[in-house]
Structure formats: structure tokens, C-alpha cells
Amino acid sequence: MLTVGEALHGAAVRHKNKPALIFGEEQLSFQELDLKTNRIAQALLSLGLTKGQRVGLLLPNGLDMAEAYFGLAKAGIIGVPINLRWTPEEIRYALLDSQISLIVADKDFLPALSSVESLVPVYYTHLDDASGARSWEKLVAAAPSEPVRVDIVEDDVWVIVYTSGTTGKPKGAVRTHISNLMIALTLVAELGISSEDVGLAVLPMFHVNSLWVVTLSAIIGATCVIYPHRAIHPQHIVEEMNRHRVTYTMFVPTLLSFLADAVEAGKVDTETLRVILTASAPLDSTLRDRILQGFSQVRLYDIYGSTEYGACSVIRHRLDGPLGSVGYPVIGQDIRILDEHRQPQPPGVIGEVFVKGPSLMKEYWGNPEATRESFTQDGYLTVGDMGYLSADGLLFLVDRKQDMIIVAGENVYPVEVEEALLRHPDLGMATVFGVPDPRRGERVVALVVPRSGHTVDVESLYQLAKEQLADYKRPYIIEVVEELPIGPSGKVVRRQAKEGWLQRHPE
Template sequence: MYIGDYLGRRTIYSPDALAVVDTGKTPELRLSFAQLNERANRLANALRAAGVDKGDRVAMLALDGVEHLDLLCACGKLGAIHTALNWRLHWRELQQILADVTPTVLLYDDTFRESVAQLAEAETPVRHWIHLDGAGISGSRDFNALLADSSPDACFREDLRDEDIAAIVFTGGTTGLPKGAQISHRQIAWNCLNTVIHDLGRGDVYLNVFPMFHVGGLFVYTLPQVIMGGTTVLLKRFDPDQVLRLIQRERVTVFAAVPAMYQMLAQTPAWAEADLSSLRFCTSGGAPLPVPLVEQYTRDKGVRFKQGFGMTEFGPGLFALAPEDAIRKAGSIGRPNFYIDARIVGPDNRPLGPNETGELVLKGPSIASGYFNNAAAWGEVIDEDGWFHTGDLARYDEDWYFFIVDRLKDMFISGGENVYPAEIEAALYRHPAVFQCAVVGVPDPKWGEIGKAFVVLKPDQTASAEALLAHLGDRLARYKIPRHVEFLTALPISAAGKVLRRELRER
């Protein structure tokens, strides 16, 4: 069952259709599926000449660009494994990851030349360095020259099977080094099917703002768009003004982001004049989308929101909340997608009923194939019945809509009571002056832990700590109300747009 040559198959069906618009290039790069397939063939032949074979890892350290798709699809043809690295990590952390996954080839862009130079001088398994732009380090080969010198002939493994690994995608690494989830071709196919059922269609134009070293960047819509024959618009890094311009210029129909990004879009001066009429819907994930923000997008721009939930180990398309439920079921991640089974269980793995809070566990064919070189860690999250334990506290209501209460590790206990930061943050977002917020538990000699809120105010608004605490006092039980409020100019945000709570705790 050969399913790895996504671009080869798409080139048969729609060779001249626009596949990618890479706005990070000067001039911008607009590629058809036939052109994108030729690039992947040339890269696959070049990698094979460098000794890359089935099962070998090929690493990439780069901001978003078409080269991520070039490598993913070239690896798919060879049966090799695309391994994108988190460019936020220190080079010594990257060195440890390289020692674990042992790639012999590393592609990188000029932004990270200094880190790559450090890696090249250190001990790593990398033997071939390929720079995507700039001059590169000593001994590095130029990517575009490499493509030009390589054969465009079709290059693929006919013995590829659905359980072969297509990519290693690293988890967020909130404690210690991130774990590498093994993404099989089987997982990619099932994720695409869930995405199509989720309402991706022929002719869609998708703007990607997620970093492509995450499942959000590669697998939320980008690769399903290749399989479906749609267009994907890429930009190097999230920029609110550029995003609004591109939605209008490229007539984008599908857009996805995390709540922090949606907040920044609505705050930029370009928001007032932005034309978002081409959008069929926007998808939000990563955290609950504040209801006032949903109302603002609907009021100002007529945007319909889908909300969802995903994770590295199980694919991005796990749950979906339809636009008509955005207000009625505010805070919900929706219902499980068609080929996903979900339960809420207690500490003894006993399934819980409606409105009981426990851990969310999952089962289905879009699950990853374990952690690379870490069977012990995988064994800790898969129980004897095959359920994947997410580490998320959740509940579902009588209509089978699921709600994430919080992360197990984010919950804190104050005076013997469980406190869920997400609940407090949802209440804070109802204050008109709050732009962004995060609540963490901090040690307290009397209560064990108490809450501390970090708040970013809207540029044109003011509010005191006392006013915010009074606002919470009208909505929450006393034990849930933080004892301290600290105002910041910005929250620490990860490359995926999520709040880095560990940095707040370290403060």
C-alpha cells in the first residue's frame, strides 16, 4: 500500500493548480503541484546520493517556508523521516536531540547559522549541512544549487507501508527534553480524513501561521491541503498586519490560530479596514477562545469560528466545535471527530459520567506510533486497554460536548481545594480591560498554594489589581480568586502561540 508520494499523486490529478504561495521569499514564490513535485524529486535524489535511505532521519532547523514541504515530501518518497527542530531551543539542547535521533543531514536557514556553526564544531551525527539561504557555514552546500544539480526524475520506495514513519514531531518539552512522537503514514491518512470531515474542501485556500516544526504547522491543514489539492499560503513568522493583508489579497478561505494570535489581530491598527469576507471559517485551538473575542469577530467581520483540540501524539484533528455552538457551548472543544473515541476517567481508570471532572483519554487510528527511542515514556501514557492518557482534566455535558478544565500539571491545590487556572482566566477575559492573562499556582505557607494572575491590559484601557480581583469576586468562589496580580507588557509566548506558564512560575 504505497501512500508516501503525496505530490506525485497530486501531480497526476491537478498538475497546474496552485499549491503553495511562499511569502517569505523575495520575490514571493508561487508553485504549482507539478513544480512542487519536481522540487521534491530533486531533493529526494540529492538525499539519496548523500546516503539517505528508508528509515533514516533528515533534520531541519528553519523558519516556515516551502522547504519544510520539500523535505517532508522528499522523505515520503524515500521512506526517510522528516525531523523538524524547534528553533527556540539552545544549540546545546539541539545537540542532545541530534544525538538521540541521529540524522546525517541537517537543512537550516540563515537565521540560525550561529547555532548551526556551534553544532558543526561540536560532536553530532550530522555529516551533510545544507543551507537554504545566505552564505552558510564552512563546508555547507547551497539548497537551491543542490536542487538544480539533481535529477527531477521520480524517486520513490515501492515497499513503503502505512506503518512506516513519515516524521518525528517533538512535544512541547515542558519538563526536560521534548519527546519525539513518531508520525506514520497511517496517522497522516487518518488525520486527513478527520480534517475533511471537519469541513476542509476542494478549492480551499489556507493561510498557515503555525511553526512547521509542530503538528499545527505541518498537519492541521497544510498536508491535508496537498492531499486535497488546495492552496497553502506560508509566511516565515506570525505578523498580524501581514496576516490581515494576505487573507484579503489571496482570498483565504480557511485560517487557523491560537487565541493569543486572534487577540493580536484584533488589536492591530489594520483591523478596522481589513476585508475578511473570503473566510469560510476560522479555527481556534490551544486554549479556550474568550467569548468576547468571538463576539468581536462576528460583530466586526462576520467571521464564523470553529474551535478544536489536538495534540502531537494524536494528530491535530481530535475535537471540533461547530460555529453555531461557539456561544451556546462557549469554552467547549466540541465533540470528538468521527474516528476518535474519547472518555473521561477517574484515578482508577473508571469511566466517569456527564459533568464529572477527570482525565481525558483517547483511542483511534490517528494515534502516533510511540516516542522515538523512548518506549518507557510511551508506556506511561498508554494503559493496558490501549487508551492514551492526555494529562488534561476535562468533562463532558449531557450533549457529549467536551470541556477542558485544565492541564493536570497546571491545576493547583489551595487549602485542600482543586483550583483550575483556565476557569479563572475565562472570568478575567470578561473584564473589558484585559487583553491577555495567565494564572499560576505559587507556594503559600498557610494554604499550600495560592493563585497569582499575570495580566496584560489593552492599550487603551486601565484597571487596577483591586478592580480585577473585585471583578473575579463577583463570579468565582473565594478560594479560587488569586491573591496577587502582576501587570506585564506581554506574556511569554511559545512558537506555537501558547503561554509559557513555566516561565511565569519561575518569576
């Protein structure tokens, strides 16, 4: 049986004194990380938590977050990472939905979690002694460093990662030890990464992308540098890459454009970086060629996947190579294109993308209906993306999951934004879509129709969005219109609304 805790311990045996994690001026060797995560597991069990219970994690990137992930794995307790950009209402929903038994949070969340502490204990990191709150560091420091004795198998759940739902409510993707390890091992094999490499985790660690980078590094004995700043800034990324001679990393295309700028300005050591993985949004030919021309030995890969799938397909980009495809299935994955009756489609015919393999999620937490709708009887999973397979097996996507918008790598679902706006008493209808943005990938646009006999103060809609939605979900533009296109079913045809807006705003 291969579990996350066993994999980490194995790396610690082989790479005892080598740096495992670096965060700013702090670092932990593999042995120190192994012992620290033993303490975390012991501390959690000493509080009376048992295997299978859930712990919420509201922590920024750093050693605390990485240690918590691995400590929970060793205790058989399930981690529930929470998006730090969510509003208190969104955070509360995920914590209550997952029925968490304890929360580990950064001290900055003291005010936001005050109403929750009567329901569940909260331990805070980096507290001032005078705060009177529970200290996570003191709890862990008092625990022994011996391994815990908990029977954990590879199909046990390690994390529940919430992904926005098309109905407006986030859904918890249940991911096991082995499914996450298979993602890491697959990427190691596909990308050619070894213990001699140095990785950089830039994206937030409450997302699966950086979780996979950290996990991948830890289990093979590679050093992982965790980006040490709360806000992502291109200059700081370049500084970390140069300082630690990073050899592999994962970006979203919006960040990759900043890296191309830095290369062309001569600010990056181009001899060290050799593997770049990009995900979450399509890569255009101009940006691809800028990266490949700027770095002398880099291998640039595009990966298609999701919180639910894990890694699905991968393609290595080359100068003047084909664009539009997200590649061949990664090792162990099988991709099928099915029609609305879930019958196989021939090459070249568009249908819904279904995937089967060792890196899939187990289910949606507490949502058997959504689980049944997403899985076929023989174990293929869909997240609603549309595409086709070429005759030689390349996967092409033609539409993303429903009408999902990607803002700087963050998924935004229009229904969630529309529901927030429609809480305004003067609003009758709303539709939301994404439009291209050169830096953030896309930005959110909302078209709204007032109720009959009412007028809408647009500034009050912006304020409502600020109160209800994380910053990346808020509309960049809110435009009042007289009517919206309505289809035969009586629903707004979002595609037509977007096309009309783009025609009115060609620039």
C-alpha cells in the same frame, strides 16, 4: 496503502498547473512541487541515507520547509522539525536524542551548529558562495526528478515532533504517514474544505498545527499561502489574507484577537474568509462574538488536540452559543474519561481524558516507559488532561496537561523553567505558573526562595533564564519570597502559590 508522497503525487496529477504553495513572491505549482520533492528524495538517498533514518530540520516557514517535509516522505526518511526559538542547548538535545543522520538548516544557524558538524553533516539553505559550507540548493538541483523506488507503507514514520515533557526533557512524538493524513482528511470533512479553497499557514511549521494546514491543502489540491515573515505581525497577516483572498486558516486565540481588531478597523476583506480554526487555548465569548459579528459568512471552529493525539474533538461556535466545551469527538475518534485506576467514569464526573483513533502518534521516540504510561492496553492515549463528558457526549476540559502554560500558542512546562532557575547557586526553591495576559494568553511568573544564608540577585536570574530558555519560556516576573506552600508529600503546591500571588496582585 496511502502515504504522504502518494497523496501529493495524486494531487499533482489532478491539479497540475495550479499553485500549490505561495510564499511571498515565490510560488510552486502542484507539478513543480511533485518534481522538486522527487529531487529532494533522490538527493537524500544519493548521500547514503536509507529508509527510517532521521533528518533534522531547522528551517523557518517557507517553501524550503514544505518541500523538505514532502521530500523526506517520498524517501521514507523521517523528519525531525526543531523549534527555532529553542536555545542551542535545547536544539542539541533534540538532535542527539533523535539520533539524526543529517541536518538541513537555514544559513542563520551556521554559528549555532558549528559544534555539531563534526558529528553529522549539515546542509544550509540560501548560502553565500564564499561561505564554504554545504549548499542544500546545489545538492537538490543536481538530483534527478524521477520518482524514487522505496517501499513505503502507511504505518511508516513520517515525522518525530518534540513536545515539552513534564519532567523537563522534551519527548519525541512519533507520527506515521497515515496518522497525519487522517488528521488532514478528518479536518477536510469536518470543516467543509475543498480544492477550491485557499489556505493560510500562519503558525510556525515546526509545530504540528501548520504542518497539518500545509498537508491538508496539498493532498486535496487547495492552494496554501505560507506566511512569509519571520515575526508574526497582525498587519502582515491581514495583507496576506487580502492579497490572496484566503478562505480558511488556523489561529491561536491571541492572534484571533488581532484579527478582530483589524475587522473592526475595516482593514480585512470580510467576504472571502469562511472557515477559521482556533486551537491551543480556550476561546472566550467576547472574542468569539467579535469574530462572528465581524465576518458575514465565517464558520468558527475550536479544535482540541495535541502533538500526540492529532485532532481529538471539534465544536462550531455560534453567537450566544455554549462555551466551555471543546466539542464532540471528530470522525473516527473515541474519547473515554478514566479514573486513577483507569476505570471508566460516568457522564459529568471528572477524570483523565483518553483518546483512541486513527490520528494518534505511534509512540514516544526512544522512551518506552513514557509510552507505556501514556497508552492503555487497548490503545487509548492520554496527555494528562482532566475533563468530563456530558450526557450528550460533549467534552469539557477542567485542567490542562499538568500545569502547562500557553504563551502565544507555545506550550511552556513549569518544571523545565524551574530546573533552569534552580541552576543558580544562591537559589533554594522555585515554582513557576502562568497568569492571564490579554495579548499572549498567559505569561510566566516565577516565585523563588533563596538558600539559607544567601541572597538572590533577581537580575542574574533573568540572565540565567535568557541563557537557558527560549524567549517564550522565560519568566515575565521573578519574585523573591520567604517561603512557598508545601504539601504533605513535601512538594511545592503550585496551585496555592499561584492563588496567593494573584491575591497579592489583583490587577
